Amino acid sequence: MNIFANHKTAVDKLSQLSDDFVLIQNPDYVFPEYEVTPLAPKLTAPLQGTIGVVMDMDGTTTTTEELCIFSLEYMVRQMSGLLTKEVWEGLNHNDYPFIIGNSTTKHVEYLISKYQHTFQRDAMLRAYFYSVIWTLNLGHDEGRKKEVRDSLAALNCKELLESRHFVDFLAIEHSQAETDEFTDFIKNVYGNRINPASFSELVRIGIDIYYQKYHQILRDLDLGRRDDIIASLSFESGRKLIEPMPAIGIFIALIKGWLEDDIVRLIPQLLDSYRKKMNKDFTVKNMDLLKKDLLDTSDYFKKNPAKLAVVTSSIAYEAQIVLQEVYNVLQEEVRAWEISHSRKLKIEMMFSRYREIYDGIITASDSNEIRLKPHRDLYSIALHTLSIPKKDFSKVIGFEDSESGSIAIRAAGIGRCVVVPFNQTSGHNFNASSLIAEGGLAEVILKNSELIYE
Incomplete structure (x- = not known):
């Protein structure tokens, strides 16, 4: 039932929902400017029996945040023409709180607000048309292609989509030199039609440039070109492009x-x-007691396997490639575990079928760009997918690595939010969390009373 309320009634109703609220800023093109969102009561005491776990993907399950940051930096460089570190060092820790954990739109909005004064029209248009051509020619995600076409129409270039020359070019794959030449041609013909007079139009352009680079990395990864990508990203030798979090x-x-x-x-x-993450040893006061606690926890989950959902602001196409790569690496890790041979084979087999591990895989494709973190929607969808009723939300643990993610968990009604920050999110505000495990998931397991209590 819809209730139309005056100011006093609205305030009264809101006050009944929670004692904690957060103001969530909406994208520039959305009304209202912000939303007042109630948060579930924070749970800090050990839980009375865990039945469900919801986990972020990028930064909590896997290391892909670095690829996203690289692609966002690429976007700024392409729009500004500041292509080398000699002229611009790139994004840094001052930027990280604003470009990790939110929706792509919010990340791009922040960067355009900060760096718009450096943008060069010619460089920006060339990068934009290149992103359009690459996405429509080589991109694999149909939803992304539709968004690119919509942006072209919004930017007064709808006729380009109907050009026979353009359609013919997209019909086959081309060399890099051919694509570069065609990009220059399209920019010269259609560039004058684009005059981004508003902030939202610049954001459209930035989003398309960002996604083109990120999807190019994922496509190359899917095609087995890992070494080429690692070299282009200047990763240290021997490092995997995408790795599971410790x-x-x-x-x-x-x-x-x-x-x-x-x-x-x-x-x-x-x-x-834990030692590698914290640069110090974990203090074990009583090893026998630690073993007993871990055995009790393991026995509980043997009898009561947790429902598990992974949640990400990435679209489904991105998540599929990332998770497959993560579980390929996890299979290698399992082979090195010093556990019984039969159990090792079982876990390795399970990790070879990651879709069967998760009871829910929730991506941005299940929602909408304007309703991603810190909005509750993705985690609310996860809870519904896991068939966990509201009365049992207190038996669910949410894991995140970012400020926006921790807010989204609490906004979805989950009172136990555990934050496992990594280097780029260590400066975030984690007031929404009920526990901060700076030592990562190893710390969570070693302090397992935070996981389960009977």
């Missing part, structure tokens, strides 16, 4: 009930993971 494999195997008594054999690995 201890994520052990954590998933634990809450799914697969480890049983082998959990204690993984204590050295957990301690090592």
